[in-house]
Amino acid sequence: MNVKKAVITAAGRSQRNLPLQTLVDRDGQEKAALQILVEEVFSAEIEDICIVVCPGDGPTYAQAVGDYAGKLRFVEQAKPLGYGHALAQAKNFTEREPFLHLVSDHLYLSTSAQSCARQLVEVAQTESCSISAVQASRESMLPYYGIVGGRRVPASKQLYEVEHVLEKPTPTEAEQRLIVPGLRAGHYLCLFGMHVLMPSVMNLLEEAVGQAGEDGGVQLSPCLDRLADQERYLAFEAQGLRYNMGMKYGMHFSQMALALAGKDREEILAQWVELLATRERAAQ
Numbered sequence: 072m073n074v075k076k077a078v079i080t081a082a083g084r085s086q087r088n089l090p091l092q093t094l095v096d097r098d099g100q101e102k103a104a105l106q107i108l109v110e111e112v113f114s115a116e117i118e119d120i121c122i123v124v125c126p127g128d129g130p131t132y133a134q135a136v137g138d139y140a141g142k143l144r145f146v147e148q149a150k151p152l153g154y155g156h157a158l159a160q161a162k163n164f165t166e167r168e169p170f171l172h173l174v175s176d177h178l179y180l181s182t183s184a185q186s187c188a189r190q191l192v193e194v195a196q197t198e199s200c201s202i203s204a205v206q207a208s209r210e211s212m213l214p215y216y217g218i219v220g221g222r223r224v225p226a227s228k229q230l231y232e233v234e235h236v237l238e239k240p241t242p243t244e245a246e247q248r249l250i251v252p253g254l255r256a257g258h259y260l261c262l263f264g265m266h267v268l269m270p271s272v273m274n275l276l277e278e279a280v281g282q283a284g285e286d287g288g289v290q291l292s293p294c295l296d297r298l299a300d301q302e303r304y305l306a307f308e309a310q311g312l313r314y315n316m317g318m319k320y321g322m323h324f325s326q327m328a329l330a331l332a333g334k335d336r337e338e339i340l341a342q343w344v345e346l347l348a349t350r351e352r353a354a355q
Contacts, residue, residue, distance in 0.1 A: 072199045074169050074192045074267055075118045079108060081132065081175035082123050082148040082157040089316045090175040091135050094326050097333030103135035104178060104316060104325070109143070111179055115188040117171055121164040123148055123157045152280075152287025155294060159276040167270045169195070177264040178325045180332050181311040187265060190309050194230070195267035200303040203233070203295065204263035206313060207254055214239055215318065216261040217292040219306045220249035221299075231260065231306040233299045238292035260306055262292075263313050272298060 081090050090105035105122075112120055121144045124132055129145035136143065144164060148157045158172065171192055179187040187204065195202045205219050217238045224230040235248050249259055275294040283289050298304050314325040330339040 072169060072196050074115070074171055074196060076165055076168055077112045077115075077117045077120045077171040077173065078158060078161040078165065079105075079112070079120065079122045079173050079175050080154060080157045081105070081128070082125050082151070082160075083154070083176070084125065084151050086176045086317045087125055087128060089322070091131065092316070092322060094178075094322075094329060095333075097329055099333060099335055102137075105132060105175060106136045106139065107178060107329075108173060108175060109136050109139050111186055111188050112171065112173065113139075113142075114186040115171060115192040117188075117192075119144070119164075121146055121161045122175075123160050125151075150287065152283070153289040155276050155289035155291040156280055156283075156287055158291060159273065159280050159289070162273045162277065165270065165273060169201075169267060169269050172266045172268055174264040176315060176317040176321075178314045178316060178329070179263075179265065179311055180314070180328055181309075183310040185310075187263070187309045187311040187313070190311070191265055191267055191307055194305075194307050198230075198303075198305060200305060201269045201272060201295075201298060202267050202305045202307050203236075204265040204309045205231070205260040205306045206263050207258050207308065208261040210242060210245070210257045210259065212261055213242060213245055213259065215315065217295070218245055218249050219251075219260040219262065221251060221260075221306060223251070223253050224305070229308045229310075231308070233295075233304045233306050236262075236292045236295040236299065238290055260308070263309060264315075265309075265313070269302075271302065 092104050096102050123146050126147045133140040146160045181187050191204050220235040221231045221233045279289045315321050
């Protein structure tokens with residue numbers, strides 16, 4: 072199994088401008104968040120990227136990624152009918168091939184020598200099945216993410232057999248269906264916003280779109296939950312962290328994370344210490 076295609080969903084009406092925001096990357100260069108994400112994808116030896124956008128947004132996104140524009144394809148989601156519906160618009164692009172999928176409002180920082188996308192793709196190619204990256208997170212994160220329930224794969228520290236996937240469950244739902252043996256108390260496996268998906272997922276999304284009709288509201292998590300009932304589906308705890316730019320102060324924390332992981336780390340830390348000291352003196 073070779074993963075050579077990727078789909079980035081960027082059609083969310085309330086978050087469509089997040090990927091266009093300028094950040095200073097780890098190399099000290101100013102880049103659009105979308106360019107940082109595209110570079111993450113290409114680090115996994117992906118050859119083709121499709122970005123699902125709102126009508127008319129393609130040229131703006133192409134401009135944001137600079138020299139990478141010629142390597143991207145754009146597909147429009149004509150109506151705001153849900154995240155899963157947006158992903159389904161890329162079916163003709165993915166054809167019958169497995170593909171890497173990322174959301175456009177997250178940034179990823181690896182804590183190993185390999186990027187998060189590279190880690191995930193390599194594991195998926197070894198296991199030959201759909202795999203979702205996850206991050207163990209405290210219960211307070213339940214309102215923000217899809218949550219995976221399952222059991223650790225024997226003799227593995229990072230892989231889990233997925234049994235259930237619920238989108239933004241209540242604490243009661245999570246406690247009843249999503250407890251994962253071996254995790255710290257009060258922690259759950261939150262989706263990372265990064266997946267390698269087999270073609271069967273596109274079929275499930277297409278069915279969901281047909282059943283929803285004009286009302287839309289098609290999400291990915293229910294289709295992943297169905298996938299877990301039909302075939303082998305794993306979760307992978309990547310060595311890295313994801314930062315949701317759409318959360319309160321999300322863009323701020325994303326920039327801080329990039330700064331602390333970059334070549335200017337010592338300079339940034341010194342400036343922060345000076346800022347805190349100045350504020351402390353002013354408060355006295």
